[in-house]
Amino acid sequence: MATLVLGLAGQAIGASIGGGLLGISAATIGGAIGTMAGSVVDSWIVGSLQPDQRYEGARLDSLRVTSATEGTTIPRLFGRMRLGGNIIWATDFTEHVSTTTQGGGKGGGPKVTTTEYSYTASFAVALCEGPITGIGRIWADGELLDTSTVTWRWYPGDEAQVADPFIATKMGGEGAPAYRGTAYAVFEELDLTPFGNRIPQFSFEVFRPLDDPDTAEGAIRAVTMIPGAGEFVYATEPVMRTEGAKTTPENVHAETDRAE
Incomplete structure (x- = not known):
């Protein structure tokens, strides 16, 4: 008009x-x-x-746990082995809301508000009979997990281990289980977005030596690794050697940007 x-x-x-x-x-x-x-x-x-517009992303009704079986056998292993885990404890998911608004300025027009939801979860995964000496790589849904981007801890499974502090906080002090005799890992507020908003299927590289004092492993008291294994074998950060335009790692062999 x-x-x-x-x-x-x-x-x-x-x-x-x-x-x-x-x-x-x-x-x-x-x-x-x-x-x-x-x-x-x-x-x-x-x-x-025109009325303001509002868009909302998908929301979860409940947390989907992919591997939690009551009465399952706790495996026993020796040496180094890749094995799956069993969920033994989990919190409900935590919902995180992100809202953005566009439009509605001096030029008029409706406001467009977009609300997106993301979710995190905390849980514990039982691995095997303890005690173990360490955990190497971790896979989530078959893909190698970058553990530097998540908050997690592992427990060897000896008879003296105490309850995880995060689990103790959630369950309340004395009521928190320590899972003595069972090696397990705890993940704290893991982002579920890359896994379709569910806890992924985990597998772990676990180390457990023979508990026998008569074996070579039990008799050895020390091992000299320098210089045979490299001058920087104990360095916790990658060490690089530069020769002209060529750069060669001194202590990185299997994984990128991570010291062995």
């Missing part, structure tokens, strides 16, 4: 002025200017009358 009214008004004003420019009459020029101004006004009016 404003386009029509201002276009006619501009045409009338131009006609009253008279004359022209480059062969175009003043009435035509005034009508064009009025039409442009009316179009802007119409857009502002129409936009201001």
Whole structure:
């Protein structure tokens, strides 16, 4: 409506002025200017009358635990082995809300509000009979997990281990189980977004030596690793040797950017 009214008004004003420019009459020029101004006004009016829009992402009703079996056998292993785990404790998921709003400025138009949801979960995974001496790599849904980006801890499974402090906080001091005799890992507030908002299937590289004092492992008291295994074998950060334009790692062999 404003386009029509201002276009006619501009045409009338131009006609009253008279004359022209480059062969175009003043009435035509005034009508064009009025039409442009009316179009802007119409857009502002129409936009201001439209209701605000709101979009929400998918939300979870419950946490899906993929591997928690009551009465399952606790495996016993020796040496180094990759094995799966069994969920023995878990919290409900934690919902994180992110809201962004666009539009609705001086130019008019509706506001568009987008709300997205992400989820984290904390849980414990039983591995095997303890005690173990360490955990190497961890896989989640078959993909190698970058453990530097998550908060996690592992317990060897001896008879003196105490309850995990996070589990103790959630369950309340004396009621928290220590899972003595069972090696297990605890993940704290793991982001579930990369795994389809569910706890993924985990597998762990676990180390457990023979508990026999008569074996070579039990009799050895010390091992000299330098210089045979490298000058920087005990370094906790990657050490690089630079020769001209070539850079060679001194203590990184299996995984990128991580000292062995």
